[in-house]
Amino acid sequence: MIKLVECPRDAMQGIPDFIDTAIKAAYINQLLEVGFDTIDFGSFVSPKAIPQMRDTAEVLEMLDLHKAQSKLLAIVANVRGAEDALYFQEIDFLGFPLSVSETFQQRNTxxxxxxxxxxxxxxxxxxxxxxxxxxxxxxxxxxxxYGDPYSPELIAEFVEKLSQLQIETVSLSDTIGVATPELITQLFEVQTQAFPQIEFGAHLHSRPESVGEKVWAGIKGGCRRFDGALMGFGGCPMAKDDLVGNMATELMIPALEQEGYDLGLNKSELQEAMKLAKFVFNS
Known part of the structure; x- marks a missing residue:
């Protein structure tokens, strides 16, 4: 079973011009019609750090969740943000960005x-x-x-610490788009075998032409949870100025289907979401 996580929050957060709250909600409501496993819809972080996400609570109140099968995920960066997010029963997951880079952890949180x-x-x-x-x-x-230490062994050390804290889902994130297919497969093979109790996800950034091979590399390594954003919008504004976009969901879908996975998506609603994405992101 493959879990697709659609990430409008990641797609929107770095856009300097504020997107109207009603437009955000309309877009996420359309994404809810598609049938993604999870929607990464917003974040409870400092509005000074991420101004675009200052209306996450208001967006949540405008979502039509009565028939939605998708779960909701919100990003938090500290305990206060977690407490704010946990006020809302509608939210299923809290996502926390833990970096293996000391420089980026300081920069991000x-x-x-x-x-x-x-x-x-x-x-x-x-x-x-x-x-x-x-x-x-x-x-x-x-x-x-940044020149900070990095190795597959370092990743394993971090996952071990998270395992001890009873974390059940860990998403390996290629924040700046440097992952090769070989490294993707290697990391997931090692982690999924060493920590079978943890669900590992892939939050990769990629040029459009590399999406398919990165998906296949993740599958080969044992990953069954993939984050994406329609049309490949987004990227972490705290990482560096030269951003590589998110994995384009509409390119991941055929890559996964070619591997024989039935994603259970409503393709007509997906096409409507694509049309709305072009409006939201002025593409």
Missing amino acids: NASIADALRTVEAIQNLCEVKGKKQVVYLSMGFGNP
Whole structure:
């Protein structure tokens, strides 16, 4: 079974011009009609850090969730954000960005890796009380541009720490688009075999021409959870100025279907979502 996570939050967050709240909600409502496993719809973070996401609570109130099968995921960067997100019963997952790069952890959440790990533990405790799940994104999971230490062994050390905290879902994140198919397969093979109790996801950034081979590499390594964004919009605004977009969902879908996976998506609603994406992102 393949889980597709659609990430309008990631697609929108770096856009400097504020997208009207009603437009955000209309777009996410259309995505809910498609049948994705999960929608990464917003974030509860400082509006000074990510101004585009300052209306996440208002967007949530405008979502039509009565018939939706998709689960909702919100990104948080600290305990306060987690507490804000957990106020809403509609949210199923809290996503936390934990970096294997000390430089990027400071840049992204203004905290050290040690502090971030303590935050992961605190959020995990809150999630257990509220009956929610935490998804930890290991950012810079395939390398970084800062010269910080990186190796597959380092990734395994981080996953071991998360396993001890009872984290059930870890998404390996190629924050700046440097992952090769060989490295993707290698990392997922090692992690899925060493930690069978953890669901591993792939949050990859890619040029359009490389989407298929990266999906196939992830499948070969044992990954069954993939993040994407329609038309490949987005990228982390905290990473670097030269952003590589998200994996284009409409390119991942045929790549996965060619591998024999039935994704159970409503293709007509997907086409409507594509049309709306062009409007939302002025493409």
